[in-house]
Amino acid sequence: MxxxxxxxxxxxxxxxxxxxxxxxxxxxxxxxxxxxxxxxxxxxxxxxxxxxxxxxxxxxxxxxxxxxxxxxxxxxxxxxxxxxxxxxxxxxxxxxxxxxxxxxxxxxxxxxxxxxxxxxxxxxxxxxxxxxxxxxxxxxxxxAVPVMRTVRDALAGDEIRSISGIINGSTNYILDMVARQGMPFQEAVRQAGDLGYLEADPTEDLEGLDAAAKIVLLARAAWGVDVGLDDVQREGISGLTDADFESARGTGQVIKLIASAWRSGPASGSASDSAAGPVSGPRIEVAVRPTLVAADHPFGQTREGTNMVIIEAESAGSLRLSGAGAGGDxxxxxxxxxxxxxxxxxxxxxx
Amino acid sequence: MxxxxxxxxxxxxxxxxxxxxxxxxxxxxxxxxxxxxxxxxxxxxxxxxxxxxxxxxxxxxxxxxxxxxxxxxxxxxxxxxxxxxxxxxxxxxxxxxxxxxxxxxxxxxxxxxxxxxxxxxxxxxxxxxxxxxxxxxxxxxxxAVPVMRTVRDALAGDEIRSISGIINGSTNYILDMVARQGMPFQEAVRQAGDLGYLEADPTEDLEGLDAAAKIVLLARAAWGVDVGLDDVQREGISGLTDADFESARGTGQVIKLIASAWRSGPASGSASDSAAGPVSGPRIEVAVRPTLVAADHPFGQTREGTNMVIIEAESAGSLRLSGAGAGGDxxxxxxxxxxxxxxxxxxxxxx
Missing domain, CATH: 3.40.50.720 (NAD(P)-binding Rossmann-like Domain)
Structure with missing residues (x-):
């Protein structure tokens, strides 16, 4: 040195x-x-x-x-x-x-x-x-997947269109066991619990509350808007049945718990925003729901406890970040x- | 707002x-x-x-x-x-x-x-x-793929083991055309030139000079060592032949131009480093070379001009970042x- x-x-x-x-x-x-x-x-x-x-x-x-x-x-x-x-x-x-x-x-x-x-x-x-x-x-x-830093700092000179991701490792582990190992859904939930992958209160993971908290933090950082947990259109995975997984499999798809946030109003740089008067922030929607994705889509390929986030920005295009989404180290x-x-x-x- | x-x-x-x-x-x-x-x-x-x-x-x-x-x-x-x-x-x-x-x-x-x-x-x-x-x-x-920020800031509390990546879009485009479209190698090089994907001096891309400069910057940021372009073990893609691609295809592999940097000395937190006396920096190796990777490896799946970097760190594990590696916007x-x-x-x- x-x-x-x-x-x-x-x-x-x-x-x-x-x-x-x-x-x-x-x-x-x-x-x-x-x-x-x-x-x-x-x-x-x-x-x-x-x-x-x-x-x-x-x-x-x-x-x-x-x-x-x-x-x-x-x-x-x-x-x-x-x-x-x-x-x-x-x-x-x-x-x-x-x-x-x-x-x-x-x-x-x-x-x-x-x-x-x-x-x-x-x-x-x-x-x-x-x-x-x-x-x-x-x-x-x-x-340690640097999504906050990417949204807040790396893309500070850009305009983010949407953020979507697999951001809860426990539910992804369960969904992956069912999709790839053919394990019955309830057995996969039990196994995730036995392995210590679920929060002390498993509804945090299974009902999408954990993912909802994370996507809210990302949406705030991306657009400077004050969205809260109540704004999240939230559906967990506990209502899924083996028949849902069967039907996905039949069409070459898998079910993933996808958290997403997107701009449904005009971009900040667009004409309507340049008008005089108080500037209104973009309209932002936030959701967490079980979603069908193609098995060969990057989300479909996201295995076990791995997390993946895709950020779409006006100038940067599509950025993907992935890695372990939990763990002490x-x-x-x-x-x-x-x-x-x-x-x-x-x-x-x-x- | x-x-x-x-x-x-x-x-x-x-x-x-x-x-x-x-x-x-x-x-x-x-x-x-x-x-x-x-x-x-x-x-x-x-x-x-x-x-x-x-x-x-x-x-x-x-x-x-x-x-x-x-x-x-x-x-x-x-x-x-x-x-x-x-x-x-x-x-x-x-x-x-x-x-x-x-x-x-x-x-x-x-x-x-x-x-x-x-x-x-x-x-x-x-x-x-x-x-x-x-x-x-x-x-x-x-x-816009935030690799510098990840290496320097996000992982500032960690110890990076290695960085490897597809960090030159032009050569990846060429290699992908050959691997997936079966285009003869020289024709793919010509097409990349016609499309404006190659630097004014195409040896920058083809001989790995562009990738070498980038991996040198990443290695310096990761380990605080003063590696230079001369330290890069560099081999470009211009010496590849259609026979090389045929042989890769036969084994379910593809050829990618992989830039990598890795620590070959002890980690900073290891016992030998805690010894008294001047602290010596880690020994770092840096290379750019055509590399055989499995077609279903994340590098093998990196298409056209997309870039992908994999960072391995002691605590964070494996982080993957990908997106467009070039373009004005x-x-x-x-x-x-x-x-x-x-x-x-x-x-x-x-x-």
Whole structure:
């Protein structure tokens, strides 16, 4: 490594608080230790994990052996003393209150909490903007597949027409088992549950609530509109029957749970928008539904727990992104990517 | 559009100079006009195109009708008066000198110039860092497919193992015509030339020079190492014969021009790296070569001018990105995405 990349030596650390020590939290903590030197080089200063807030200090967990002194059940004090708060505890409260507290106190926030963002993301982003801080959440949508970043940053100079995708791995696993292995539908649901692929409350996956939260976040980022969960035309897969799958198979098609968002109003650059008076945003439709797709379509070829998103934009044309949409390590990759970018900006702003 | 998004009204414009008015330059200029309101909302201030530098003012071009007053053959004066310079003229000089002048003068730079970056990108990035400015170049690698952003930002918290891809659309078009249409190889080369798919100097495409420049830029961003064009193990497609294609077909395979970069040394987080003493960077290999792939592999399924990149990372697993890898509008999308992000940062830094 060239000497100039050692500029972080002696630099004041960026202090990081971790809220939650579940599968994702444990992976984040582990990588912060394993990759400490690498991250310090990339950020220009060391990342210092000052504490990990958990609900129950007494519960045995993998982390206690390696990081015994870092665990705390006092998240407020932790949040008040850091530069960046990484929230991977999930749920609405206390996550929401802690994120608000962090932003008001001058910290940036990285979160993977899709339901919190889908319900209260607009308020949190407004609070962050007012405080001159950031809330980053690549990990909330399709883990490490960089769809948020693509929609918000890469296509910032373009106009997105539509976003569609397989963005729930558990239901895709079930549908793929039925389509390709010929497994009866109810047995595939049971197997996905046994393998731990379904959320604690399986209706999150099976009724499309998880996919709905993600497509809402993507639609907001793509068009700057305030769509919410109630705007989603939502149908899950639990009403499907083996006869539906038989009938799809007979026509060379497969059933996939497709989440989509599309512009049904005029493009921003079009004539009607240039008229005087208040500019009206594009009209956006958002849906999650079981959909017949050709077996050789990219969606039809998306197997097991893999996720795939297709973004159509005026100038860029059709972009496809795919990869694992869940998993502790995969989600940690996205959380850490956001953390490094936020920390880099904080260090750059010191000068 | 909610009222708070009209905050750009009255904000001082971000001044933009465009160097070059070829296919990409014309598309960028056109979109800056068409999407002026949208971009002003996204940036928080209007983007003001102050001029377009061209070599020959007398040459008739599409733009002269719409933007007659903006054309100039004095790029230096133009560069000295703006906040962001967009360089889409191509070639080494005068592009290099103008970019250096822009950075020294306090402007940020957006460029699509892959050969300039492959040859002198490290110096330009060092110059930018020293001046506290940015050089952005998503458009230099696979047009609007956000591979640079994925490698550099999305995976900033991860460790990339390898990057491989079909990153030259012209050669993929040729190889696909031979594989799927059974067209004789030399005829496919001729047709690609007739359709304007090949660079003015076709050896850029056919000998893998274009792909080599792109994979060098990706390798640098992925591992922070100073690999150059000379480090690329490069073999083009011009030595292929119809017999090679026949033999591939016989085994259910197709020939693709695959660019790849991979880590052959230890990972940064591994034990040998934690040892005391100067940290040594990973050993990186870079290659461009015709490669046999299974016809049903994602690379085998990549048709016509489509590009596809597969990134393997320790935590994220395998990510796939695909889309059009060339074209005026597609490249303009990436240029404008970088421009909006750079302009946003400048406006944010005003406060």
């Amino acid at each position: 060239p000497r100039e990349q050692q500029a972080h030596e002696g630099a004041a650390p960026v202090r990081v608080a971790l809220l939650g020590a579940g599968t994702v939290g444990a992976a984040v903590a582990q990588r912060l230790m394993d990759r400490a030197d690498l991250f310090a080089q990339r950020v220009g200063a060391p990342l210092e994990l000052t504490g990990i807030a958990v609900r129950d200090l007494g519960r045995p967990r993998d982390l206690s052996g390696i990081l015994p002194g870092l665990l705390t059940d006092d998240p407020e004090s932790l949040v008040d003393q850091v530069d960046v708060v990484v929230e991977v505890m999930g749920g609405i409260q206390p996550a929401r209150g802690l994120i608000e507290r962090a932003l008001r106190g001058g910290a940036d926030v990285v979160t993977a909490n899709k339901q919190l963002l889908a319900q209260h993301g607009s308020e949190l982003e407004a609070l962050a903007a007012g405080a001159g801080r950031r809330v980053e959440f690549e990990a909330a949508v399709v883990a 995969e989600t940690a990759s996205a959380v850490l990517g956001d953390l490094i970018n936020v920390a880099r900006s904080r260090v750059a702003a010191r000068d | 909610p009222r708070e998004q009209q905050a750009h009204e009255g904000a001082a414009p971000v001044r933009v100079a465009l160097l070059g008015a070829g296919t990409v330059g014309a598309a960028v200029a056109q979109r800056l006009m068409d999407r002026a309101d949208l971009f002003a909302q996204r940036v928080g201030a209007p983007l003001e195109l102050t001029g377009i530098a061209v070599r020959d003012l007398g040459r008739p071009r599409d733009l002269s009708g719409i933007l007659p007053g903006l054309l100039t053959d004095d790029p230096e004066s133009l560069v000295d008066q703006v906040d962001v310079v967009v360089e889409v003229m191509g070639g080494i000089q005068p592009a290099r000198g103008l970019i250096e002048r822009a950075l020294r003068g306090g402007a940020d730079v957006v460029t699509a110039n892959k050969q300039l970056l492959a040859q002198h990108g490290s110096e330009l990035e060092a110059l930018a860092a020293g001046a506290g400015r940015r050089v952005e170049f998503e458009a230099a690698v696979v047009a 597609e490249t303009a999308s990436a240029v404008l995405g970088d421009l909006i992000n750079v302009a946003r940062s400048r406006v944010a830094a005003r406060d």
